[in-house]
Amino acid sequence: MELATGGAVNQMSILVLNAGSSTLKYALFDDAAKTELAGGVIDWHGSDSSATFHFRTSGTEDSHTLVGSPDYRMAVNEILDRLTANGFDKPVTAVGHRIVHGGPAFNQAVLIDDRVREELEQISTLAPLHNPPALAAVEAARKVFPDAVHIAVFDTAFYSALPRREVVYPLPYQWFEEYGIRRYGFHGISHAYCAKRAAEILEREDDSNLRLIICHLGNGCSATAVRGEQPVATTMGFTPLEGLMMGTRSGSIDPGILLHLMEQHHMKRDHLDEILNRQSGLLGISGVSSDFREVEQSANAGHKRASLAIEMFATRIRSTIGAFAVTLGGIDALIFTAGIGEHSRTLRSRVCAGLQSLNVLLDEDKNQERSADSDIAQVDSTARILVIRTREEQDIAHAAQRLREESS
Incomplete structure (x- = not known):
């Protein structure tokens, strides 16, 4: 994907956040979600006192070190500061969050409100490496962008179409019915994109x-x-x-x-x-x-x-x-x-x-x-x-x- 030059496209509208255990990937898109304007990652893996900030736009890419106790609030604030400094000064109206595990309740993207936030907290044990940091990033972003709508997009949603024979494990069927023991599948956002892109490449x-x-x-x-x-x-x-x-x-x-x-x-x-x-x-x-x-x-x-x-x-x-x-x-x-x-x-x-x-x-x-x-x-x-x-x-x-x- 080609990145637009800072200032050439002045719609700072949709921000995407993808949180890891000690990283926060981000990408800024125009109002129509067609053009990526800027992106990068903040990485504080192995450090409790600094983080590396990577930032890119068309024709520009740089990295620098952030000093201080890194967390998601600091990371989101730094993203906002750097975007604004590079001329992307229109308000963010939507923030899309990648959430790995949607559990049985979420089989499509949803607006994040307090109820959704609580339900996601309850299923965090199903993806202990992924959901807790994603929810921490959600909390940080809701404070930094209080006027934006926040949307959860789930890796598991793509697999809601799996055949029942692939969903049910060969365990007592009551476990599926009563406990929700089933195959959910993950990386669904990536797999869905690649399926569509492959059809385009193969014409x-x-x-x-x-x-x-x-x-x-x-x-x-x-x-x-x-x-x-x-x-x-x-x-x-x-x-x-x-x-x-x-x-x-x-x-x-x-x-x-x-x-x-x-x-x-x-x-x-x-x-x-x-x-x-x-x-x-x-x-x-x-x-x-x-x-x-x-x-x-x-x-x-x-x-x-x-x-x-x-x-x-x-x-x-x-x-x-x-x-x-x-x-x-x-x-x-x-x-x-x-x-x-x-x-x-x-x-x-x-x-x-x-x-x-x-x-x-x-x-x-x-x-x-x-x-x-x-x-x-x-x-x-x-x-x-x-x-x-x-x-x-x-x-x-x-x-x-x-x-x-x-x-x-």
Whole structure:
């Protein structure tokens, strides 16, 4: 997406916030939610006394250090100050917030009021790495922008269309009915965007039968099988812990392991939660980092556990692609997106190395030279292999623009 030059577009209307545990990504859009005017991230990971502020507009990008105790209130205020200083001085009329888990109550974007805020607080335990910081950012933004409408856009909403067979777990059915134990799915904003963008790239005006497998690979990882922009299956489940191996999360494991650890090694719930969510995945296997770039560097230097971590990571992704190909009855396009999916040539190559039996054929030259939103498959590949730069912020802005208009 091309950014408009500061001052050239004077509508400072829709702000999108995407909160992590120690980061706040932001993007400013024009009144119609079509043009991104500015964006960036504030990162205070590992520090309680400073943060790094990244800011970009068309033709301008800079970073500086913020000194002080970083929190979401400070971050939102700093965003406002920097936008205003760069000529974006029109009022923000809508703020769109990415909320990972909507629970059973929220299957579409909603205006945030006190009741919604309380309901989201009650389900925070379902996404402990994501919902609490998002709600902290909501509180901060409501104070900084009290006259704006605030909208929650949910990662889980896309999966409200999943078939019942994919939603229900093979557990006592009463758990589904009485306790709400079900598959929710996550990264839905990203998967929905990539499905629409893939149809555009492939020039499929009628995409009702388009069969896509989308691999969202970042610190959190998920894959989704999509037919005609509707989800058919996905890897994440009741929480974002299920599915593929991730940066610090284990992904799917035998639940009997947890029972064994509780019974034989007296591990408590909080300790297991910490291990599964924050000390497993690439970090747990490699012992190096949760950052795929650092794991890859170590593997290239001969680090055996780092090499094992990458091999496990690629194998689990490839196995999921195979399973989803059967579910869909074939593949029209395999999509790589998010930080690792977009940027790691090595990972894409390793994943595709075992897909020849599906006639999904990677062109290594194109893989090395890839640009955003490009096809890196061989000419004679049955399925196209697309690298798509996910733009979750734009979809959030569109939802915020729509609800703002409906509420006015």
